[in-house]
Amino acid sequence: MEFDDKVPIYFQIEQYIDREIIVGNLAPGAQVPAVRQLALTLTVNVNTIQRALAELIREGILVSERGKGNFVTTDTQVLAQMKKxxxxxxxxxxxxxxxxxxxxxxxxxxxxxxxxxxxxxxxxHD
Amino acid sequence: MEFDDKVPIYFQIEQYIDREIIVGNLAPGAQVPAVRQLALTLTVNVNTIQRALAELIREGILVSERGKGNFVTTDTQVLAQMKKxxxxxxxxxxxxxxxxxxxxxxxxxxxxxxxxxxxxxxxxHD
DNA sequence: ACCAGTGTAATAGCTAACTAGAACACTCGT
DNA sequence: ACGAGTGTTCTAGTTAGCTATTACACTGGT
Structure with a gap:
């Protein structure tokens, strides 16, 4: 993935996941790809992924279940607020x-x- | 001045000066406030100001005259392009x-x- | 009990951005 | 010649963001 070097990668990842949820690629209750997988896909370090996810978890957008994975909240209220x-x-x-x-x-x-x-x-053209 | 800590200060200063020029607070040919003055006004270090100005000078938006000051270019073509x-x-x-x-x-x-x-x-309200 | 897959945490090192402070170079007015 | 005002450059040090690597903790299937 390409990043704008003017703004922190962890922040851009937050926005990326927000968008994936809004668009519907990540439905409510769906499991987010594993942190190590995301790190590979986005070609950044696991810690950077973790930092981005930590913020989303803090906001209630994602729910973390140790040993299982990270999941999109099923609280559609929270998701609607996020979109807005x-x-x-x-x-x-x-x-x-x-x-x-x-x-x-x-x-x-x-x-x-x-x-x-x-x-x-x-x-x-392009 | 208040800055968004998500993006480098020097870059925000560039944009700030761009806007001052576009709005007309800094007319073509006008002298930009002295670097030390800008540093005080924007409450940042002189080096940070310098870094922002260096980029604007490189782009031809500003013209530097050692010992005199920094001036907005009189090349309205360049300014029009910048605005666009x-x-x-x-x-x-x-x-x-x-x-x-x-x-x-x-x-x-x-x-x-x-x-x-x-x-x-x-x-x-506000 | 084990193992594979998951999240979590900690350490160490690198670089960019910013700050602080000093020194240098030039212009202009006196 | 001097001094005030200007841009320019340099060194040193701090912090935030990122990487690399390792270790730890939990879950679920076998």
């Missing part, structure tokens, strides 16, 4: 940044629409 | 993140509009 938090966080960051560039809310929407349009036009 | 790059980068990040959550472009626009609406409603 992730999306709101994304939008809030964009909003704040664009606002600090002197952009009005309406302009932000317009800019996003414009960006999407441009992106659709020229995404054949 | 900053805004596009912002939108691209949001787009990619939301797309990885399984969101379609139209939904992103809707989510942003929704967020703006909610924000307007409850931003009296």
């Amino acid at each position: 938090r992730v999306i709101q966080g994304e939008l809030a960051g964009t909003y704040d940044h664009l606002a600090s560039l002197g952009m009005a809310p309406a302009e932000m929407v317009a800019a996003l629409e414009e960006y999407i349009k441009e992106r659709k036009g020229g995404e054949s | 790059r900053v805004i596009q980068g912002e939108l691209a990040g949001t787009y990619d993140h939301l797309a990885s959550l399984g969101m379609a472009p139209a939904e992103m626009v809707a989510a942003l509009e929704e967020y703006i609406k909610e924000r307007k409603g409850g931003e009296s």
